[in-house]
Amino acid sequence: MIEKICSLSDAVRDLVRDGDGVVIGASLETAIPFAATYEIIRQGKKNLEMIAPISDASTDMLIGAGCVGAVTGAWVGNVSGGLGHNYRRAAEKQIPHALDINDYSNFTIGMALFAGAYGLPYAPVRSILGSDIINSNPAFKMATNPFSTETEPVVLVPPVKPDVAILGVQRADAAGNNHYWGSSGLAQEAALAAERVIIVADEIVEPDVISSDPSRVLVPGFRVAAVCHVPAGTHPAPLTGRWQRDSAFFNDYHARSRDVDGYKAWLDEWVFAVEGAPGYAKKLGDRLSALKIAGSRNAAHANYAAE
């Protein structure tokens, strides 16, 4: 077994490079490893291309911190708060700097990652016909379905292959094999399309725990570059069966990021002044305990015996 456990700061230092195409969570509002968002900001990574359908407020935070050169995705904002103030400042006033915006819808960024994952030259879709997304993002090409007897337009979506996908899971072993449950958005496509995968695990378990239920594996360890043990590393995003969403945290971020000074004060308090992920958890303290899911609603046992 190849041991892939390392600290999140080491993983970000070694595997996220300036200018990379990066996915941080691809499951819309759940399992977003915000611990990685914060670490990327701390390390001052630059000119990243953030790729995601929706990663709640993570992308907005990175834009405000000056880490982002381009957004390739469907949505940037704050799901329960509203608009993304940093996204607005960058797009409208080039603060802190200009941003390339590559418009997609959720389904088309999904099919772009699908094509990237499985080596398709492109993915033909019926969506975004009639939408200005076709016009504002030159990546798309129009074609006619060659199999149709009638003239039937289709949109061709080129593959998207991230350099790094950073994904939150409930548990993983030291080799990066992992279990994920709950809705997964585009996490699997993002992982399989990416050159390097960093797993942010709420819990590290023995390998036989993962191998006992291979149908629950999001991405097998042989495709994983690093596995980082960060309990509650998705906070303030939820993680099925482990952590509730901290909606008040998102709302506080929304209110404080309304102007640049407020955002910088928020950043100082929650990112720069804390000692990495453990310091962040310590600062949350009782608030984090209150978000922990204490109940049990276990799945039925699945038998894999072959004898």
Add this chain to the structure above:
Amino acid sequence: MADYSTQELMIIAAAREIRDGELVFVGMRLPITAYGVARLTHAPNAVGMFEGGVTRYAPAEETLYTMCDPANQRNAAWTTGLIQVMGHLQAGRVDTGFIGGAEIDKWGNINTSYIGGHENVQVKLPGSGGAADIAAMSKRLIAIMNHEKRRLVERVSYITSPGYINGEGGRAKAGIAVGGPAAVITDKAVLRPHGPANELHLSSVHPGHTADEVIENTGWELKTAPGMTETPAPGDAEMTALHQVDREGFWR
């Protein structure tokens, strides 16, 4: 007369758009509750889908802040990926889809991307999310908006989610085989497409509002549909169902 808030009336108007046995693309906030009300009243077999990868036979038992909250995963019919659920849209299997929007025009086109247009951005909105997909590929689209003159405009500056594009045959010309807005539910009225051009017309006015007031608050010359009525007030069964779904009274 039943006691209800404007938002509760909107939820019930939205619930009435869902038919029994349908596959419904639910979306967040108000439509989640509308789906719950429909299931408890006239549509017990409606199935709800959420683009994050959740499918449900019944609404979640707790107030949701997002579609991916743990309470929406528990007892779901299916938790899977985005392509698996949104693929149902592309396969033409989704009957009714719900979306919201910042700006809509008389052809039902919706902008959630760039106020002022792509070249002259005045306000950068979050973007499509799944809205463009839901608008292009649902058989029937229901849009939910606040009724303000700056939101209901003659022509949106950017089409994120296509309605009837530029009127008669607009969707067909763009290559869209199905769908289009069936209703726009606002805090004052319900608009529906009428005539061959599918221009949005005033279909019903909510109790307590007048047609003149609705027309005044619309950014295009809003015409009234033949047989325009008052939006029926919520009935007792509908309000009972709503209170059962909205336990915490979030929408009261």
